[in-house]
Amino acid sequence: MTIILTIDDLLLELFPNVKGASNQREALKEELINYYAYSVHKPQVSFDGQTVIITIPTQAIAREEQEYNKVVGLASKGNYREAKQALDALIKQNPTKSEYYRIYGQMLSDEGDQEGAINHLIDALRWDPTNGFALIMMGNVYARHKDDVETAMKYYDQAVKLDPTNYIAINNIGANLLQKGQVAQGISYLEQAYAINPAYANTSFGLALAAQRQGDMNKAFAMSTQALKSTTPKDPVYQNAMPIALESAKTLTQSGRGQALFDAYRSTLEETGGKSIEVITDPDIPTAAKLEIAENYNRPAHTIRYKPTYPAVEHLMMHELVHLDFIVQARQENLNKLFVSTQEQKATFIKEIYDTIKKLKKQGYPESSIASFSTALFDGLNRQIYNTPIDLFIEHFLYVTFPELRPYQFLSLYTMIGEGMQAVTDKRAVELSPRKVLSDSKVYNLVNALQLKELYGVDLMAGFNSVSTEEKKAQTFYNEYKEYEADRQPAEEYELVQHWADDLRLSPYFELIDEAAYRRCTASPLDTLTAIENDPFDLAGDESYKKKEMETFQQQAKEQGLNMAVVMYMVGALQYFSTMSPEQIKAIAFEIAMLGIHGISPEKQGYKLNGIPDKTFSGYHLIAYYYVSWALAIPEMLAGLQLPYEQEYETAKSINGMTNR
Incomplete structure (x- = not known):
């Protein structure tokens, strides 16, 4: 580098020590050498009339800095x-x-x-x-x-x-x-x-x-x-x-302060919401805590059930109260939404995962187990679709509004996200689950992990064994949430539910419907297979409890939900009958009909058919063969059986068609 300066009054102002020197040029040269020196690298200074020329060895300086940076890099590694x-x-x-x-x-x-x-x-x-x-x-x-x-x-x-x-x-x-x-x-x-x-x-x-x-x-x-x-x-x-x-x-968390916070917040919500909130200790529920909205159960009061032995359960109880608070706010603005999923939407999901179903069948899993597994995947994914965005707003609200609750929140979120991580990294789960379902579930879990990291510094991200695309998607979602966080308005959380589902191509599996319109027009859940709400922590799969909980719903709906066990048995029947003539199928159809005169109990085991001597049937298994045999051999008489499995049969035919391709 070369710098050329004019020797004038301005230059002397810049280097005032030169003024008054007996030999100004020598004094100026010394000043310039000292000023432009870099460590041992000294500039060359020469004069040409009324100009001074400064040559700085920048290449040598650059080489030394480059070598130094190399040293720092090597040492850091x-x-x-x-x-x-x-x-x-x-x-x-x-x-x-x-x-x-x-x-x-x-x-x-x-x-x-x-x-x-x-x-x-x-x-x-x-x-x-x-x-x-x-x-x-x-x-x-x-x-x-x-x-x-x-x-x-x-x-x-x-x-x-x-x-x-x-x-x-x-x-x-x-x-x-x-x-x-x-x-x-x-x-x-x-x-x-x-x-x-x-x-x-x-x-x-x-x-x-x-x-x-x-x-x-x-x-x-x-x-x-x-x-x-x-x-x-x-x-x-x-x-x-x-x-x-x-x-x-x-x-x-042993201080009891969490319970006091819950009691005070509960009283406030009872006043603003106009309904009492019952709190019930229930060791049989499959989750740590659960909110039951009064209108969904035809009750006069909302109910929170909780397991008293769960670590820091007060946080989860408060979580449910905040969710209720959000619902009350949205209702006041006439903006609340219900998350529902129909029979057709569940059938769409089953078709999407049929490669996995086919793999499980080849591995020898019974149809009933495959049906339960498929339903659990559908319900679990929909829970994440609905709850993940809403939970972010809830946890932020708790963190900001109730500082004394933070130890409870810390322990609870650490436990819950750890369990979610285990669910998506378990070797058996990875082997059995559809790749896209597992990936989508990881994305939602990673979003929760990002919030835990922000709130408390606990970094569990590496434990999810995720790929870069999943991590980038989760970060994109979390960044979008952060844009809403500071000034969230009632019901805005539903926008993220829909946006994220659209982005992951999960929208075909559910609908967000206006609650007020739904309650005006719908007296019973005839079209609703699943209404997934207020159950953000369903990490256990206690089927006996779910069955007990859904009895009222099933009776009102007259069991019109898609029966996945029947679907899978029907797929097996279609494949079994595919090599038979219509007359052979008709003979089996009549044999089952004769057996049916005495009644076929869905829950009973051990049914046998002369026409299919190598199989032993459960009740649902036999009913599926009954329906399919008549649909194939005597379709004009099918309606006379009065078996309400049209949707199951259509789904089974779609799945069987995918297999044949």
């Missing part, structure tokens, strides 16, 4: 051998650079050579006594490896004297005072460091540890979660802060 070789060459070329010795000393310390580290750090400070990092590193070596806190404090004190905002040095002073038993003074220094930089994880962890030892669990929880937010799971600080966060949260 732990490749100390190559880094030290490169530093030896740099020091030989430019022995005046303090940072070269400082980095060398740090690597030697990491390798266990503390004497070598001290020697290099002394060299660093000889070339630049103001090198704050070298001062701190010297203090660390003496405090941690030499057990010489007194000497360490001299270096830390000097670093702070040079830069009163050096939070690392202040933090280390505090840590060493704590080590010496000077607790109050040590905490004071840590708090100074925290005030300068709350994002320095070591300081937050130090404050958390001190608070835990003093029995201040509120501060221990707050500081340990702050430490988690400021670092990563591979960092020792993260690994040491996590147990403090868990232990302090567990202690705080």
Whole structure:
């Protein structure tokens, strides 16, 4: 690089030391050399009349900086051998650079050579006594490896004297005072460091540890979660802060404060919503807590059921209250939506996953098990579609509005997201589940994990074994949620339910319908197979409880929901009859009809047919063969059977057609 300057009054103003010099040109040359020098690289200065020409060796400077950056990269990756070789060459070329010795000393310390580290750090400070990092590193070596806190404090004190905002040095002073038993003074220094930089994880962890030892669990929880937010799971600080966060949260949840918050919030909602809220201890429910909306059960009051033994269950009870609060707000604006799924939509899902169904059949799984598995996938995916966006708003509301609930929320979300992670990474689940369903479920789980990471710093993302496309999709969804978060309006959460489902191509499996219009026009759930709402934590699959819970609904709907067991048995019947003549099928149809004179019990086992001697039938299995045989051989008489399985038969034919292709 060449710089050409005119020797005039302005130049003398820029370099005022030249004024009054007996030999101004020599004085100017010295000033320019000192100013434009870079370490050992000195510029060449020459004069041409009234101009001065400055030539700076930028190429040499650039090469040295490039080599230095290479050293930093090697050291950060732990490749100390190559880094030290490169530093030896740099020091030989430019022995005046303090940072070269400082980095060398740090690597030697990491390798266990503390004497070598001290020697290099002394060299660093000889070339630049103001090198704050070298001062701190010297203090660390003496405090941690030499057990010489007194000497360490001299270096830390000097670093702070040079830069009163050096939070690392202040933090280390505090840590060493704590080590010496000077607790109050040590905490004071840590708090100074925290005030300068709350994002320095070591300081937050130090404050958390001190608070835990003093029995201040509120501060221990707050500081340990702050430490988690400021670092990563591979960092020792993260690994040491996590147990403090868990232990302090567990202690705080034993205070009973969560129940008091619930009682107060419940009273407020009863007043604003105009309905009482019953709370029932129910150890038989498959989830930790569950909200039952009064109108959906033809009851005068809303009901919250909960398992008293579930960890931090007060958080889940509060979660249900917030969901009810959101529904009340949406109703007041006449904007509330119901999430429903019809028989046709379930049939669409079954067709989409038929490759998996076919695989399970080849592996020898019975039709009834495949039917239950398919239904569980459909219901579970719809639960995630509906609940994930809404849950984000609920958890944010709880975090902001009820700070005292945070220990409960922390434990509860950590447990729930961990269980969700297990569900989508379990080896058997991965083997059996349709790839797209598993991927979509991971995306929704990752969205929840992103919120846990933001609120409390707990990073469970790596445990989902997700691919980059799933992670990017989850981040996109979470970013969209953040745009709504600060000023959410009633019912806006339903927009995200629909947007995300559209993006994942899941919209064919459900509808969001206007609640007010639905209740005006619909007296019973004749068209509704599934109304998935207010059940965000259905991680267990207790079928006996579900059956008991749905008896009222099934009676009102006259069992018009799609019976997946019958569908799968019908697919088997279509395949079995495909090689038979109409007369052979008709003979079997009449044999079943004769058996049916005495009644076919759906729940009974052990039915036998002479026409199919190699099979033993359950009740539903036999009914499926009954329907299919008449549909194929005597279709004109099918209606006379009065078997309400038209939808099941149409679905079975569609699936069987996919198999034949």
